[in-house]
Amino acid sequence: LTTYLDHAATTPLRPEVVAAMAEATAEPLGNPTGSHPPAQRARRLLEEARDTVAAVLGRPPGEVVFTSGGTESANLAVLGSLEAIAPGGHPPVILCSAIEHPAVLESCRAAERRLGATLHLVSVDGGGLIDLQALQQALGQGADLLALMLANNETGVVQPVALAATLAAKAARPERDGRPLVFTDAVQASSYLDLAEATAGADLVSISAHKVGGPVGTGVLVMAADSTLEPRQYGGGQERERRSGTQDVVGAVGLATALALASAEREATTRRVGALRDRLAQGLVDALDQAHRTVPPDVPTLPGHLHLCLSGIEREELLVLLGEQGICASGGSSCASGALEPSHVLAAMGVPDELAAGSLRLTLGASSTEVDVDRALAVIPTVVASLRHAGRHAD
Amino acid sequence: MRVLVAMSGGVDSSVAAALLVEQGHDVVGATLKLWGGPSDSGCCSVADVDDARRVAQQLGVPHHVFNLTEEFDRHVVAPYVASHAAGQTPNPCIECNRSIKFDRLLERADRMGFDRLATGHHARVTGPELHRLRRGADPAKDQSYVLSMLGQSELARVVFPVGEMTKAEVRAHAVRLGLRTADKPDSQDVCFIGRVEGRQGFLGRQLEFHPAEVVDGSGQQVGSVDAVELVTLGQRRGMGHGADGARHYVVAVDVPTRRVTVGSAAEAVISSLSLPARTLTWVDQPLRDGDRAVAQVSAHGRPAPCSVAVSGKELTITFDVPQRPVAPGQTVALYDVAEPDAVVGAGIAA
Numbered sequence: 001l002t003t004y005l006d007h008a009a010t011t012p013l014r015p016e017v018v019a020a021m022a023e024a025t026a027e028p029l030g031n032p033t034g035s036h037p038p039a040q041r042a043r044r045l046l047e048e049a050r051d052t053v054a055a056v057l058g059r060p061p062g063e064v065v066f067t068s069g070g071t072e073s074a075n076l077a078v079l080g081s082l083e084a085i086a087p088g089g090h091p092p093v094i095l096c097s098a099i100e101h102p103a104v105l106e107s108c109r110a111a112e113r114r115l116g117a118t119l120h121l122v123s124v125d126g127g128g129l130i131d132l133q134a135l136q137q138a139l140g141q142g143a144d145l146l147a148l149m150l151a152n153n154e155t156g157v158v159q160p161v162a163l164a165a166t167l168a169a170k171a172a173r174p175e176r177d178g179r180p181l182v183f184t185d186a187v188q189a190s191s192y193l194d195l196a197e198a199t200a201g202a203d204l205v206s207i208s209a210h211k212v213g214g215p216v217g218t219g220v221l222v223m224a225a226d227s228t229l230e231p232r233q234y235g236g237g238q239e240r241e242r243r244s245g246t247q248d249v250v251g252a253v254g255l256a257t258a259l260a261l262a263s264a265e266r267e268a269t270t271r272r273v274g275a276l277r278d279r280l281a282q283g284l285v286d287a288l289d290q291a292h293r294t295v296p297p298d299v300p301t302l303p304g305h306l307h308l309c310l311s312g313i314e315r316e317e318l319l320v321l322l323g324e325q326g327i328c329a330s331g332g333s334s335c336a337s338g339a340l341e342p343s344h345v346l347a348a349m350g351v352p353d354e355l356a357a358g359s360l361r362l363t364l365g366a367s368s369t370e371v372d373v374d375r376a377l378a379v380i381p382t383v384v385a386s387l388r389h390a391g392r393h394a395d
Numbered sequence: 396m397r398v399l400v401a402m403s404g405g406v407d408s409s410v411a412a413a414l415l416v417e418q419g420h421d422v423v424g425a426t427l428k429l430w431g432g433p434s435d436s437g438c439c440s441v442a443d444v445d446d447a448r449r450v451a452q453q454l455g456v457p458h459h460v461f462n463l464t465e466e467f468d469r470h471v472v473a474p475y476v477a478s479h480a481a482g483q484t485p486n487p488c489i490e491c492n493r494s495i496k497f498d499r500l501l502e503r504a505d506r507m508g509f510d511r512l513a514t515g516h517h518a519r520v521t522g523p524e525l526h527r528l529r530r531g532a533d534p535a536k537d538q539s540y541v542l543s544m545l546g547q548s549e550l551a552r553v554v555f556p557v558g559e560m561t562k563a564e565v566r567a568h569a570v571r572l573g574l575r576t577a578d579k580p581d582s583q584d585v586c587f588i589g590r591v592e593g594r595q596g597f598l599g600r601q602l603e604f605h606p607a608e609v610v611d612g613s614g615q616q617v618g619s620v621d622a623v624e625l626v627t628l629g630q631r632r633g634m635g636h637g638a639d640g641a642r643h644y645v646v647a648v649d650v651p652t653r654r655v656t657v658g659s660a661a662e663a664v665i666s667s668l669s670l671p672a673r674t675l676t677w678v679d680q681p682l683r684d685g686d687r688a689v690a691q692v693s694a695h696g697r698p699a700p701c702s703v704a705v706s707g708k709e710l711t712i713t714f715d716v717p718q719r720p721v722a723p724g725q726t727v728a729l730y731d732v733a734e735p736d737a738v739v740g741a742g743i744a745a
Contacts, residue, residue, distance in 0.1 A: 316461050317507050320423070323457075338444065339428040339462040390506040 001326045003375045007211075007304055007365030008153055008188060009330055013254075014213035014366070020257040021215070024250050032247050033236065042249045049249075049256035056263045057205065058196025059222055065239045066252050069219035070187040070208030071103040076221050076232050076243065077183045077204040078107035082115055082145060083230035091116040092144040095180070097130050097159070098123055098348035104147050104185050105344075122148075127299040128157035128349050135164060139171035143180040150198055151189035154332040154345045154361060155295050156305025158189065158198075165201030181227060187211050187219075191262050191365065192270050192302050203227050207259070209251065213366060214258030218251030265366070273364050274303030280362065280373045281306050287381040294351065294359070304364040307332070309351060312388050313358035316340055321387065325379045330361045397421040398554065399509040401496060402451065402458070404443030407515030409450040409576040410565045411556040415513060416454050423509070424451035424458040427500065429467040429491070430587040450574050461503070463495055470494035472587060476601045482650035483724030484627045486694075487585055489541050497542075497549045504552070511554045518542050519558040526550035528678050530736040533561040540694050543728035543741035544676045595625055607653040609634065612646075612662060623648065626655050628722040629663060646720060664717040668692075669709045670727055670742025677740040681705075682729065688712070688739060689730040692721045698730060710742060 004012065030039030032046050047061070054061040067073045082092045096108045098121040111117040120138050123131045130148060139146070146168050151158045165182045172179040183204035186195055190212045199205045205222035209215050223229055223242065235244030262269070284306075285291050294307040310318070315331040319340075322329050333343040346356040362376065400412040402424040415422045426447040444460055451458035471490045478485035496514065504512045517531030518539045526547055531537040545553070557565050562581075569577035584590060588597045598604075604622035611617050618635050620626055626648050634643040634657050644663030647656040668690075675681070682688055684705040689698045690712055701712040712727070721727065721744045731737040 314503070314506075316459070317503055320457075320459050321507060338448070338460040340460075341462065342465075386508070387506055390508070 001375070002328060003326055003372045003379075004328045004367065005362040005364060005372065005376060006328045006330050007191075007368070008156070008361065008363035010210045010216065011191070011213050011365050012367050013215060014258060014261060016261055017214055017254045017257045021250050021254045024253045029249055032249060033238065046247055046249045046252055049252040052256035052260050053207075053220055056195055056259050057199065057207075057222055060225065062240070063222050063225055065221045065223055065242045066247055066255075067219045067221055067243055068217055068248075070101075070185065070206050070211070071219075072232075073206035073208070073219045073221035074101070074103035074183075074185055075107045075110075076229065077206060077223075078104065078145065078147065079111055079115075080229040080232055080242075081181055081183070081204060081227060082111050082117060084228040085144060091118060093117065093142060094119045094145045094147065095122055095135070095138050095143045096120070096147040097149065099128065099130075099152050099154075099345045100147055100149055101153055101185055101187070104149065104183075108147065117144075124348050126350050127296050128152060128155045128294075128345070129299060130159050130164065132160070132163070132167070136167055136171075139167055139180065143168075143171070145181045145183060147183045147185070149185040149188070150193060151186075151302050152345060153188045154343060155307045155349075156188070156301035156363070157295055158193070158300040158302060161198060162201050169201065189302060190259065192266065192273075192304070194266065195263075207255075209255035209258055212255075212258045212262050215251055215254040218248055218255045220255065262366070269366050270303045273366070273368060276364050276368055276370065276373050277303055277306050280364070280376055283373070283377040284308065284380060287377065288384055291384075292355065294346070294349070304368070306362040306364075308360045308362070309346075309355040310358035310360060310384060311355060312391060313360075313384060314387075315357060315359050317387055318358070318360060318383065321383045322380065325383065327376060327379050327383075330363070332359050332361045396510040397508060398423070398511045398513050399500075399504040399507070400424050400513040401500060401515075402426050402447035403515065403582075404446035404450075404576065404579075405515060405582060406569050406574070406576045406579050407517070407557050407562075407565055408447070409515070409574050410560075410568050410572075411513050411515040412451065412456065413454055413568065413572055413574065414556040415554075416456060422454070422456045424448075424454075424456055425500075426458070426460050427467075427495070428460055428462045428464055429495065430472070431464045431468075446576050446579070450576055453572070453574060461500070463499060466499055467491065467495055467587075476598065478724050479598055479624050480602045480650075482624065482626075482648050484722035485724040486541075486726050487587075489544065489726050492541055493544045497545055497553065501549060501552060511552055513554045513556055515557055516542060516555045517558055517562075518555050520550050520553065520555060522551075525679055527734075528738040529558075529734075531555075531558045535695075536562045538694075539736075539738050540691055540696075540726070540728045543726065543738045545678065546676060547679055550678070595622070598624065605650075605653055607655050609655045609657055611637070611643075612656065612658050617643070617657065620655060623650055623653050623655060629720040644719075648722075663720055665714070665720050666717045667711055667713040668718075668721055668727065669711045669745050671709050671745050672707065674743035675710060675740060676742070678738050682710070682739060687732040689732055689735050690714070691728045691730065692718070692725055692744070698735065700732070703729075709745070 028038040029042045032043040050061045050064045054064050094108050108119050112119050122135050148164050161184045168180050181203045184202040185206050187208040203224040207220040209218040290311040292309045331340045333341050398420045402408045426444045448458045475487045516538045517536040519529040521527045530539045607623035608616050609618035630645045643657035646658040646663050682703045686703045690701045691698050700715045704711040725744045728741045729739045
């Protein structure tokens, strides 16, 4: 019996997506750059997918670049756009929120090393929201790129990207080449937010299919028509010279199908998942001693996210025991080896280390049900109590 | 039994896990991430985690990675550096066993409801009432020395499944099961020190080395060294020869005055050694004044019969036959004179 509460890590492939991808492969698919009928068919499916994605994002189709996922999109957005403006000019200045996903943070750090960029991390408050005053101040010093995620992967806190984009637009300084580019990582938010509205004003937007019910290995970078980008990989010049390599047509079909479904069902999903999350949160806070909701209730979060800090608990132990009971949860941040790492997000929010050690991220999604919440409420308090009891015994 | 197996990604712990699975236990594998810095050996690299995970998959048991880097840094790496700075020669593997594997990890296993913690050490525990720690069946691979600080409380909760086997038997078992770690070489080095940079390179990044003069027994300078912090009592390498052509050994290291004293093989011997009381641990009952024991002063050192004198502050052992000097910081494992494969206790040389 599996209770899947880790939708922020990856989402189950939706059956409609599987069907659409199967249908795409039911007849011969050529290389979209070819001229024969299977190639024509591939090109049509690809461009239909592009149209669908563009519509959800409220952008012209020409702004949609298909990539291999959120990480590639972030690398392309940060390094590609800075490389396009860097040659000959001043060393670029990057403003990046302190809570960005590693795909963005590490791209910015690579820009420091490789392009001589200066990176300023913009702080967040105790609720996990970007400090707009600090942002405004930093913008006043002049910047070339602002990276601010739409919603944080660990806490689910929704950032005021449209507002930040407005501030950035006003921050143009004559001695620089114009206003800073605004990049928003919308990977985590794509299941729930109106992407057209929430990313309005952003020059660059990244999306990943597998966070929204689509396949792993497909993503999108939206790139405003008036901005330029130095590619990160070179070859046949696909995606209008922005991303060479034969396009993954089936992946693009899956991404478009998933994104369109999420968009069409957005309001109903948000309501339903939000209600499940609220019941889970209330039930856990009632049943557990010393369980702190990491994000205060007045801070906007994605409806599926519940982040708790449990004092006296080591999250590595909790996650293993929960997994043994079929509860799939996350500690928030892990490295490639599978080890949990201290969270830079919680550190930026000022969460004390001893509380962060007991962090538990439960993320519901479109597939979540009342039964999932019932099981989580039945199992989690018992497991937490057993760990705490054993801990006291050991002392 | 529900058993947590500490899997380093080496063949011994792989086979330990396999044996427990074959015995029908409820087995869960865990690899410790101990070191965040650069390293190419030991149990810290991603490649070793991959090996451990793949073996667990082949055995059909769950595998987890536990991040104990902060504790490892605090309890093993930092004291290792501090000890060298003070001119001692510490054994970090022993401190890791003491503070990490058989403390933090054992506590964790307890909290998580495991009946036992298993590792791939070559040692044996006999019981069931009084637990005794005994040498592994393979004399060449025996690791009772690096476990000699364990007491009854730990020994009651650990299991060393390969302790009854020779290394050849362990490898043969791994081959039979098709485990990918079957012919992986033994780890030899300290896991957080890279093979290329070595101890000198690692310590050089952590502390300031000080040159020292090398003098003979009469106080006459006979040479110099670049880093007094890297000189070990009893060391022969780099110490040159006496006037008679015989090799020199280090007989004293004085960090504050930056002075290394050397002497002939005949001068580089000790007949007794003291272990401060605060460093002493006992498997069960402490040795008493006048008891006999067998001391081992390094991982594969030759056991040396000795007599024990106990005062409030320290335990002094007097060897029957004089020994090479034992560097301060080295662990001395004491074995039972009547049952020489059984550990009695351990201390750290002053």
